[in-house]
Amino acid sequence: MTDDNFTKVAEVGDIPEGEGEGYEIDGIEIAVFNTGDDYYAISNRCSHQRAPLCKAGDEKINAEDTWTGERGGLNAEACTVSCPWHLWEWDLETGEHEASGQRIGTFDCTVDGEDILVRI
Amino acid sequence: MESSVKRLDRDAEVPEEAFEDEIVDLDFHVNPLEDELLTYVEDDRALDKLTTEFGPTPVMGKWDAAYGIKEGQEGLFTQGRAKYAEDVHEACENIAVDEPIVNAGINNLNLQHHPVLKNAVCQAANDYMLDHFADEGMYTSAMIPKWDPDYAVEEIERMADEDNIVAAYSWFDPKVPWGNEQFDPVFETLVENDMPLLLHGSLAYWPQHSYIGDDMLTWTEVLGFDWPIHAMVTVVNMIMRGVFDKYPDLNVVIQEGGHWWVPFLRYRMDEFYEMHPEDVQITPRKMDSGETYLERAPSDYLRDNFYLCTQPFALPRRAGDAENLLDLSLADEMFIYSSDWPHQTLDPPTWFYTSRAFDEHTRERILSGNAREILDI
Numbered sequence: 378m379t380d381d382n383f384t385k386v387a388e389v390g391d392i393p394e395g396e397g398e399g400y401e402i403d404g405i406e407i408a409v410f411n412t413g414d415d416y417y418a419i420s421n422r423c424s425h426q427r428a429p430l431c432k433a434g435d436e437k438i439n440a441e442d443t444w445t446g447e448r449g450g451l452n453a454e455a456c457t458v459s460c461p462w463h464l465w466e467w468d469l470e471t472g473e474h475e476a477s478g479q480r481i482g483t484f485d486c487t488v489d490g491e492d493i494l495v496r497i
Numbered sequence: 498m499e500s501s502v503k504r505l506d507r508d509a510e511v512p513e514e515a516f517e518d519e520i521v522d523l524d525f526h527v528n529p530l531e532d533e534l535l536t537y538v539e540d541d542r543a544l545d546k547l548t549t550e551f552g553p554t555p556v557m558g559k560w561d562a563a564y565g566i567k568e569g570q571e572g573l574f575t576q577g578r579a580k581y582a583e584d585v586h587e588a589c590e591n592i593a594v595d596e597p598i599v600n601a602g603i604n605n606l607n608l609q610h611h612p613v614l615k616n617a618v619c620q621a622a623n624d625y626m627l628d629h630f631a632d633e634g635m636y637t638s639a640m641i642p643k644w645d646p647d648y649a650v651e652e653i654e655r656m657a658d659e660d661n662i663v664a665a666y667s668w669f670d671p672k673v674p675w676g677n678e679q680f681d682p683v684f685e686t687l688v689e690n691d692m693p694l695l696l697h698g699s700l701a702y703w704p705q706h707s708y709i710g711d712d713m714l715t716w717t718e719v720l721g722f723d724w725p726i727h728a729m730v731t732v733v734n735m736i737m738r739g740v741f742d743k744y745p746d747l748n749v750v751i752q753e754g755g756h757w758w759v760p761f762l763r764y765r766m767d768e769f770y771e772m773h774p775e776d777v778q779i780t781p782r783k784m785d786s787g788e789t790y791l792e793r794a795p796s797d798y799l800r801d802n803f804y805l806c807t808q809p810f811a812l813p814r815r816a817g818d819a820e821n822l823l824d825l826s827l828a829d830e831m832f833i834y835s836s837d838w839p840h841q842t843l844d845p846p847t848w849f850y851t852s853r854a855f856d857e858h859t860r861e862r863i864l865s866g867n868a869r870e871i872l873d874i
């Protein structure tokens with residue numbers, strides 16, 4: 378951990394553009410998403426039924442026989458991620474799900490050289 | 498102080514304790530591809546007609562789930578599409594399900610108009626399930642046609658002889674309810690073969706082409722409330738028409754028809770029946786048997802002959818409220834866990850581990866005990 382409470386979770390290149398990865402930092406589960414322009418860190422657990430958000434965008438079983446191919450996923454333009462289970466859409470900046478008014482934690486996330494850092 | 502950081506396990510999607518418990522999932526949908534399904538149709542004449550440009554299920558049901566989901570993302574295959582046993586194993590590993598009870602999930606079949614062609618699809622679906630699931634050691638429910646009780650009996654008898662066929666799968670709907678006496682031969686065959694009857698909501702019967710149905714514009718009304726209403730009506734119809742006095746060993750499972758209505762039915766059925774019991778004697782089964790009344794209180798049949806799949810659970814957030822509701826709903830005797838994989842209302846077993854409402858006993862009964870008992874597995 379750095380002095381300002383940032384912790385290194387990964388290196389640039391570890392999280393492909395358009396995808397997310399899950400980490401546990403001191404017992405707290407966090408999903409980090411790469412929108413291409415930026416990295417965002419949000420609580421890994423959807424407040425609806427606690428699905429792991431880091432799995433958003435995973436390919437479905439027999440994806441070629443379904444319509445959308447992926448379970449939820451990152452929307453870089455809107456800066457949201459939709460949950461892999463029931464597709465609740467979470468704002469990566471505010472942690473808000475607009476329809477329910479529920480909010481989950483978001484965390485500062487920054488790149489320092491080759492390191493991706495998250496502040497807990 | 499150094500922070501501890503670790504990458505999360507990519508595969509486990511539910512709490513660790515779920516992997517330690519035994520979990521039976523009574524509503525896991527398989528979706529065969531149409532072309533492959535049709536290779537199982539035995540009758541060439543039926544096959545010829547089923548492979549016209551219209552396909553095996555030409556009549557479309559109203560399907561507006563996609564309007565209810567952002568970006569119109571699909572609802573039927575939110576998680577994927579299982580065609581074979583290995584697909585089901587892969588899906589179950591992530592959500593800690595040990596024993597999925599699979600069905601062919603052709604829930605719009607009864608909307609189709611041609612009984613002979615529908616029977617052919619039913620036969621094909623059952624043979625497909627035998628080949629790809631039951632013969633692979635996976636517990637399977639056999640589809641039986643509600644529109645043709647004679648053929649339903651034939652299918653039950655044919656399938657009951659096969660290994661790993663543990664239940665019959667059909668639908669509740671707003672047409673002839675299951676209390677009607679035409680279904681007696683079906684009940685008799687089920688009891689003889691010790692198989693429960695699973696009644697799932699049917700895509701064929703979204704409320705439509707009726708004043709009230711056509712004015713339901715939201716998925717919350719259509720799936721959330723229309724199905725439970727028909728489920729309740731089906732349950733009460735079977736009880737009040739004496740099905741369970743004639744077939745006390747028949748077990749019926751309602752799938753996706755809601756479950757928190759148990760307290761409402763328990764108290765209301767008994768109240769009405771005790772005040773107005775004189776019409777029971779002129780229902781057809783009682784006319785036959787000469788009995789005047791039901792043998793037991795209506796709520797007793799609900800408790801003993803019915804089971805309810807839990808998905809979507811919609812558990813109250815406050816554990817105390819949830820616990821009271823579970824008690825009033827006789828959850829430890831009547832509820833059976835179901836995931837409804839791969840649909841949008843998927844329920845992984847997370848509820849049972851994140852809410853303090855469940856004691857060890859209730860959790861075990863819902864997750865495996867009740868299902869094991871009626872499926873005899």
Ligand code: FES
Binds near residue numbers: 428
């Ligand atoms: S668990 Fe995330 S939307 Fe349901």
